[in-house]
Amino acid sequence: xxxxxxxxxxxxxxxxxxxxxxxxxIGVPALxxxxxxxxxxxxxxxxxxxxxYTESAFYAEALQRDALSGELRSxxxxxxxxxxxxxxxxxxxxxxxxxxxxxxxxxxxxSASDAFADAAARLEDLAVAAYNGQAANVTPxxxxxxxxxxxxxxxxxxxxxxxxxxxxxxxxADQPKTEAQVRAGLEDLGVRL
Amino acid sequence: xxxxxxxLARVDRDGAIAExxxxxxxxxxxxxxxxxxxxxxxxRARAAGLSxxxxxxxxxALSLEYLQAAFYTESERSKALKGRAAKAAAxxxxxxxxxxQAFRALLGRKAMAKPRFDFQGVTEDPKAFLKTxxxxxxxxxxxxxxxxxRIQSERxxxxxxxxxxxxxxxxxxxxxxxxxxxxxxxxxxxRDKGEIDRxxxxxGFVTAKPKxxxxxxxxxxx
Numbered sequence: 529x530x531x532x533x534x535x536x537x538x539x540x541x542x543x544x545x546x547x548x549x550x551x552x553x554i555g556v557p558a559l560x561x562x563x564x565x566x567x568x569x570x571x572x573x574x575x576x577x578x579x580x581y582t583e584s585a586f587y588a589e590a591l592q593r594d595a596l597s598g599e600l601r602s603x604x605x606x607x608x609x610x611x612x613x614x615x616x617x618x619x620x621x622x623x624x625x626x627x628x629x630x631x632x633x634x635x636x637x638x639s640a641s642d643a644f645a646d647a648a649a650r651l652e653d654l655a656v657a658a659y660n661g662q663a664a665n666v667t668p669x670x671x672x673x674x675x676x677x678x679x680x681x682x683x684x685x686x687x688x689x690x691x692x693x694x695x696x697x698x699x700x701a702d703q704p705k706t707e708a709q710v711r712a713g714l715e716d717l718g719v720r721l
Numbered sequence: 722x723x724x725x726x727x728x729l730a731r732v733d734r735d736g737a738i739a740e741x742x743x744x745x746x747x748x749x750x751x752x753x754x755x756x757x758x759x760x761x762x763x764x765r766a767r768a769a770g771l772s773x774x775x776x777x778x779x780x781x782a783l784s785l786e787y788l789q790a791a792f793y794t795e796s797e798r799s800k801a802l803k804g805r806a807a808k809a810a811a812x813x814x815x816x817x818x819x820x821x822q823a824f825r826a827l828l829g830r831k832a833m834a835k836p837r838f839d840f841q842g843v844t845e846d847p848k849a850f851l852k853t854x855x856x857x858x859x860x861x862x863x864x865x866x867x868x869x870x871r872i873q874s875e876r877x878x879x880x881x882x883x884x885x886x887x888x889x890x891x892x893x894x895x896x897x898x899x900x901x902x903x904x905x906x907x908x909x910x911x912r913d914k915g916e917i918d919r920x921x922x923x924x925g926f927v928t929a930k931p932k933x934x935x936x937x938x939x940x941x942x943x
Contacts, residue, residue: 606902609907613908614907656886660882660883664875664878672870675869676866676909680907680909682886682887683892684903686890690893696890697887697891699816699883699887700887701884702886702887704879
């Protein structure tokens with residue numbers, strides 16, 4: 529069970545109704561915060577770890593299958609390096625609590641360049657939404673680690689979208705996704721959670 | 722209800738946003754900002770329940786959004802940009818203006834007024850425009866990341882995080898147009914306010930910083 533909250537946390541402030549009076553800013557829904565605790569960090573960071581496992585496996589497989597050329601190839605090479613660094617950071621924070629890498633079947637997405645580009649854009653957008661969705665759930669230490677990663681995921685998203693001539697930043701504010709939505713998004717991409 | 726929809730005429734009573742909209746029609750503004758899914762503003766919420774720290778963080782974010790919005794608006798007006806850069810300036814400008822508007826609506830009478838800017842010609846030169854845009858967007862990412870841990874309200878945090886990643890998308894987009902790495906490193910680090918302020922001051926782009934709007938003078942609050 530979660531330990532009692534300290535007297536002032538973000539979640540506590542919310543529950544006491546501070547600032548609850550309809551502060552609808554640019555259409556971003558309120559984050560549904562769970563009480564912050566080391567246990568909650570493990571849950572949130574393991575979800576983000578699944579995202580990073582997926583990204584690393586996805587780019588590694590596309591490069592290994594030699595499916596990409598030109599801009600897409602240099603994108604995949606650079607981004608794979610970043611995702612591996614993110615993975616190590618999260619594994620390091622989680623230590624023995626890190627869950628194992630899930631199985632996956634990415635299908636055409638790692639063997640045909642159009643399917644790759646489409647899946648990469650979905651994956652990077654999903655990563656941004658996953659990190660933003662977990663931000664309120666974690667302790668300040670975990671928050672700081674995740675914050676260094678999330679904007680890089682957003683850069684990747686805009687980069688792949690630029691390459692395939694899609695709108696790099698279609699919204700004024702990115703929408704967070706819940707754990708269930710993130711898991712569903714990963715499963716849609718071929719991850720078996 | 723209409724009270725929660727974006728209504729520029731009602732929200733922007735002093736006309737500052739209408740003024741910075743430049744050549745964009747209202748329809749263009751809304752489309753560029755992401756159409757109906759965005760900008761549900763609640764005028765009654767003005768600064769209600771915001772802690773002193775959150776007001777401080779929001780005003781700081783507002784100051785950077787003013788800078789960006791003015792920069793893109795002026796670039797768009799100068800008509801010096803062509804092709805993809807012109808399109809990006811128009812779209813990103815509309816989004817930065819939407820951020821300004823959202824923060825002002827949220828802060829109400831506690832919102833700082835818009836400073837004066839002098840962009841010293843960088844808005845009239847496509848190369849200088851792109852270099853400056855990259856610098857502004859990378860700086861915004863660092864600034865939001867630096868402030869996020871201070872935010873106390875859940876709603877403000879959600880908005881700030883959603884904007885933080887949009888600034889990162891803009892940074893990557895402008896870098897791509899400029900022919901440089903959109904994501905140069907595996908990690909983005911925060912930067913504190915003092916350092917950001919020094920960088921902004923060094924540009925000389927901000928020529929006059931207005932005082933906070935006062936209670937006596939409801940010019941910016943309606």
